[in-house]
Each structure stands twice: as structure tokens, then as C-alpha cells.
Amino acid sequence: MELDLTTFLMEVVNFMILVWIMNRLLYKPVQAVIAKRLAAMDQMRSEAERIRTEATELSQTYHGRLATWDAEKTELRRQLQTEIAAERQRLTADLDQELDGMRDKARIAEERQVEERVRLSEERAIAHAGRFAAHLLSRIATPELGKQLMDMLLEDLAALPDEQHRSIVESLGRVDSVVRVASAYPLPDDSSQHFEVRFREVFPAAKQFSFSVNEALLAGIRVNTGPWNLSANLKDELSFFQGGINGD
Template sequence: MEIDWTTFVLEVINFLVLVWILRRYLYRPVLNTLAARKAGIERVLAEAKEAEERASALKDQFEGRLADWEEEKAAARASLETALALERERQMEALAEALAAERERTAAQEAHRQEALRRELAAAAGAEARRFARALLGRVAGRETEARLVELFVEELGALPEERLDALRAGQNGHARGVFATAFPLPQALRARLAAAVEARLGMHGEFDFVEDSALLAGVRLSLGAWQLDFSVAGELGAFAESGSLGG
């Protein structure tokens, strides 16, 4: 069988033309389409990967912020608990101080009330004692008692310190008349006894007046100007009352 080389060549040419046509008009668009699809897929994958990376970064950021928030929350809770403990301690101390102050105030008020009551009772008892003593001495006092008290006056005058005597001398100043007050009339002998004792002790010379004052109950009161020497029963009772009120 002989080969028709002309036909063979034409068939080869037809095949090559067909291949060229297929490649130009069919295979290349398919390749382009596949390449475009591949590029699209790669782009989508890249975008997905980028989105995933962003999501992972956001997740890490959120987890970091969540951890920071948990730490801040724990620190805030600890700070709040510390502040509450300090405030509770301060309030308890303030309450204790207030209670102590209230106890002290109540104790002071009670002590003041007790002291006032004691003073009142002491004053009442002193007043009653003075009334009793005044009534008793008013009954038993007489000329004999008066004479004895005159002697006591002379003894007390002799025992006075010099500074007290200087004050009496300054009060008399050489001009004022001395005044003796007694509860009962004194005989001349006792008057002379008193005058001599005063002249000797105070170094003064002059006349003395003698007056009667039943309020003295008994005893002698010497007045020299603005100064007095009181050795009477009434004076002693008054001094007792004053010392009782001051001592209470």
C-alpha cells in the first residue's frame, strides 16, 4: 500500500491547524478561566487567612483585655476590701471613743450629782448642827462662860503671829477707837483685863468702847477700824459653816 504523501501532509497540516485553533479558541480561555479561578481562590484564601489572623489578633487582644480586666477587678476588690476593713476599724475606734466619752461624761455627771448631793447633805447637816449648837449654847452660855471666854481671848491674842498684829495695828492707825462686843455685860475687871491685853500686845493706848451683841452667844469680838478679832461662839460657828462648805 502506497502512502499518499500529499494527503498525509494535508492531514498533518489540518491536525496542526486544529490544535492551534483548539489552543487559541478553547484551551487558552479555559486556562485563563482556571487561572482566574485559581487567583480568585488564592485571593479568597488570602483574605480568609488575613481575616483569621485579624480574628486571632482580636481574640488575643480580647483575652489580654479580659485578663487585664480580671486583674483590675481583683485589685479593685482587694482595694475595696482593704478600704472597707480600714473604714470598719475606724468606725469601731470612733464608736469605742464615743462610748468611752459617753461613759466618762455619765461618770462625771454622776460624780457631780453625788458631789452636789453630798454638799447638800453636808450643808443641811452643818446647818442643823449649827442650829443645835446655837440653841444649846444659847441655853448654857452665861456670865461664867463669858468670863472664861474672855480669858481665852487674852490667850489667843497673845498667840497671834506678828504679821497678823501688824495688820491690826495698821487698821487702827492710832486713831480708831477699839470696840469690844460681848453677848453679856462685862464687869469692870474684865473690861480692864481686855483693854490691858490689847494695849500690851498691840502697843496701842486709847479708850475702848464696850457694846453688847446677843447674836454673839458668848465670847468677845474686837473691832479696830476695818479689822476684827472674833473669838465669839457665833464667829466660830460661822467659821465652821464656811469651812464645811469649802471642804465639801
């Protein structure tokens, strides 16, 4: 087979035309499509990388928030436990104080009951002693004892405190002042005159005297001048002994 130069050249030309046509109509569009797809893939890869980065950041943020929340929960739990302990301590202290107050009230109430029982016992004992003393004194009350008590009162007048002495003098200085003398037994004239003389020795301002009988005095006398009550009798001594107040 002989190689025909013309045919060879024609084949070469045909091949070159085929190459140009393929390059024009097929290769460049394919390259453009490939390049476009590569660009799309790069964009998708970049987008995926961005999403992965954001996911990593979100994951880190989430884990950070979880750690912070765990720390906050731990702190809140600690604060709550502290507050509960403080509240328990306060309530315990209040309860102890209330119990102490109740115990104190109960103790005070019991002490008052004991004191009341003691007071009642003392009052009963004093009343019993008073009745016994009154019965005894009523048996020894005589006019002679009354005269002795009157002399004792007259002796005590000279020893009165200065303030009381001045007050009695002022009372006797009034125009209508009367020295009222009550005795358990009627005083003989010499006894009443003796009393007036001795009384004026201590209180010269005494003007009028009034004598009366009060059998409740048992023995002795009681002298009233103005607001003052001077007594030396078994009744008032017995009342003083019983813790009472002069009566009649």
C-alpha cells in the same frame, strides 16, 4: 485502503492549524482566566489568612483584657473589702468611744448625784448639829464664860503671825482707826479697862476703843480693827463649826 501521502500531509497540516487556532483562540484565554482566578484565589486566601490572624490577635487581646479585668475586679474587690473592714473598725471604735463617753457621763452624773446627796445629808446633819449646839451653848452662855473667852482672845493676840501683826499695826496707825469691841453681855468698866490695857500691850498704836453689846454672840467678844476681825465668841465658833461665814 491505500494511504495517500498528500492526504496525510493535508491532515497533518489541518491538525497543526487546528492546534494553532485552539492555542491562539482558546488555550491562552483559558489559561489567562485560570491564572487570574488562581491569583484571585491566592489573594482571597491571603486575605482570609490576614483576617484569621487578626481574629486570632483580637481573640488573644480580648482574652488578655478579660484576664486583666478579672485581676482588676479581684484587686478592686480586695480593696473594697479592706476599706469596708477599716470603716467598720473605725465605726466600731467610734461607737465604743461614744459608749465609753456616755458611760463616763452617766458615771460622773451618778457620782455627782451621790455627792450632792451626801452634801445635802452633811448640810442637814451640820444644820441639825448646829441647832443642837446653839441650843446647848445658849444654856451655858454666861457673863463669866464671856470673860473667860475675852481673856483667851487677849492671850492669843500675842501669838498672832508676824504678817497679821504688822497689818493690824498699820491699820491702827491711821488717824481714824477705832478698835470696836462687841460683847454678848455688857462689859463692866474694870473689864473694858482691862481689855484696853492688855490690847495696848500687844498693839501700842491703839488709840480709840468702842464697846457695844451684841446678844447674838451668845457669849464672848468680837473685835474689829480695820479689815481684821478677831473673835472669841460662841456665835462665830458655832458658825465656823457649821461651815459658815462670820455674820452680824
